[in-house]
Every structure is written in C-alpha cells, then in structure tokens.
Amino acid sequence: MTTTTTTELATQVYQVFIRSTPEAIWKAITMPEFTEKYFHGSRIEITSAGRRSFGPDGEVRGDSPVLEFDPPRKLVHGWLSLYDPELAEEEPSRVTWEIEPQDGGYCRLTVTHDQLEGAPKTAKSVYGEGWMMVISGLKTLLETGEGVEG
Amino acid sequence: MTHDDRVFKALADPTRRFLLDLLFTRDGRTLTELESELEMTRFGVMKHLRVLEEAGLVVTRRSGREKLHFLNAVPIRLIHDRWIDKYRERRVSALAELKTQLEETA
Numbered sequence: 001m002t003t004t005t006t007t008e009l010a011t012q013v014y015q016v017f018i019r020s021t022p023e024a025i026w027k028a029i030t031m032p033e034f035t036e037k038y039f040h041g042s043r044i045e046i047t048s049a050g051r052r053s054f055g056p057d058g059e060v061r062g063d064s065p066v067l068e069f070d071p072p073r074k075l076v077h078g079w080l081s082l083y084d085p086e087l088a089e090e091e092p093s094r095v096t097w098e099i100e101p102q103d104g105g106y107c108r109l110t111v112t113h114d115q116l117e118g119a120p121k122t123a124k125s126v127y128g129e130g131w132m133m134v135i136s137g138l139k140t141l142l143e144t145g146e147g148v149e150g
Numbered sequence: 151m152t153h154d155d156r157v158f159k160a161l162a163d164p165t166r167r168f169l170l171d172l173l174f175t176r177d178g179r180t181l182t183e184l185e186s187e188l189e190m191t192r193f194g195v196m197k198h199l200r201v202l203e204e205a206g207l208v209v210t211r212r213s214g215r216e217k218l219h220f221l222n223a224v225p226i227r228l229i230h231d232r233w234i235d236k237y238r239e240r241r242v243s244a245l246a247e248l249k250t251q252l253e254e255t256a
Binding site for chain 2: 009011012013014015016017108110112128132135136139
C-alpha cells in the first residue's frame, strides 16, 4: 500500500453527516462537558476569545486564538499540540469547522485542518485515525447521546 | 437513498475506487491532474467525481483559481464500524468460545 507523505498532509479535510441541529453540534464542539466524551478526553472550551483545552488532570493541551466565531455555522481557530513537546515546537496551524443544515434533519459538518506546512509531525499525528476518531465520536454523541439539545 | 446507500453505490465502481486510491496517495488534486491518470473523457471523470462528492467521499476546496479534490475517509470508517467490525467481532468471539470448549473437554 502506498503511504501519503507529510508535505501532502498540509491540508486535511474531514466531512460527516450528523442527524442533529446546528445549535446542538455547535454546543458539542465548544463546551467542555461534551468534548470530553469524544475528543480524547479533553475538556475544550471555545469562546470568541479563544480555544483552551485541558486534559483529565487539568494539564493544558491547547491554548490557541479563535479567528472566526459565527455560531452555529462557522468556527475557525488556531492549533498547536501542547500535549506533546515535540509537536509543541512546531508552527501553529488552523482548524475550520463548518456546519451546513441539510434535508431530513441532517447537518453536514466539514472539518478542515490546514496551514500545516510548518508542522509536519503534527500533520502526521492528527491525520486519518486521529481526526476520524474525534468526528465519528462526535456523530455518535449527537445521534445517540443524551444531554446535547439545540 | 440513505447516506450509507450513496457510499456503497459510489464504492461499487472500479473507476471511482481508483480515484479514491489516487487521492489517498496524494490528496488535494485538480480535475486535470486526476484526468491525466485515467483513460477517460473529462466529462466522464467529472461524473464519477460528482458521485463521490454526493457520497461525501470526496470534498472540494477552492485554492486560488483552482478547485482541489480531497479524500474524506470518514464515511468508509463509519461503514467499517457498522458493517465490518461487528461481524468480525462475532467471529472472534465464536473462536474464543470454541477454544474454551476444547480446553474444557481436554
């Protein structure tokens, strides 16, 4: 099997259809009580002022600026993997969340992780399984979980 | 058609599977780049890409004047979880049961 090289991972796109409302998806992305259920156990708080992520023991996993905050449609924030010293030394990258309502009570969620040119190790570490686990976990939480209401 | 139906339909064609493999090798390609790898008209490739896009397996992004095609493997992962993992697990547990039975009788 051919493997993808790191330079080509500088832009990564992930998309999923979720049977939920834009408001509920927005809450699940921006509030720590929901993110800890699907984002590698991280408690992530996102406001127009910034994105802060904490591990289960309160250690800081991420602290990045929010570049666009347009609930419940679009969110753009910086990314720097503080949970790994080697990754933390790399240049910051960017994550964009787009929520588009579809027919039949579905929303299309697109996550684009780009500007990873200066962060090849980060690109490799989040690629594929990394983001896919988060996104499929988010879908499961919203479609079968309790407590996330729009 | 449900989302799963669209994904299965999209995967049921060798040209479309080839296009996904091309993007897996190198992601973010233009129509012209993809077309050059196939002996098919531009229109034919566009039609296949549209089916892949409708299934969510390919997502396009604008980069300057270019439209780039990206592989989105999430639907395949979801199908794997729903349709492959489930059956594999039963098989594994059946084997485990057999082992226990054999060891008990031994």
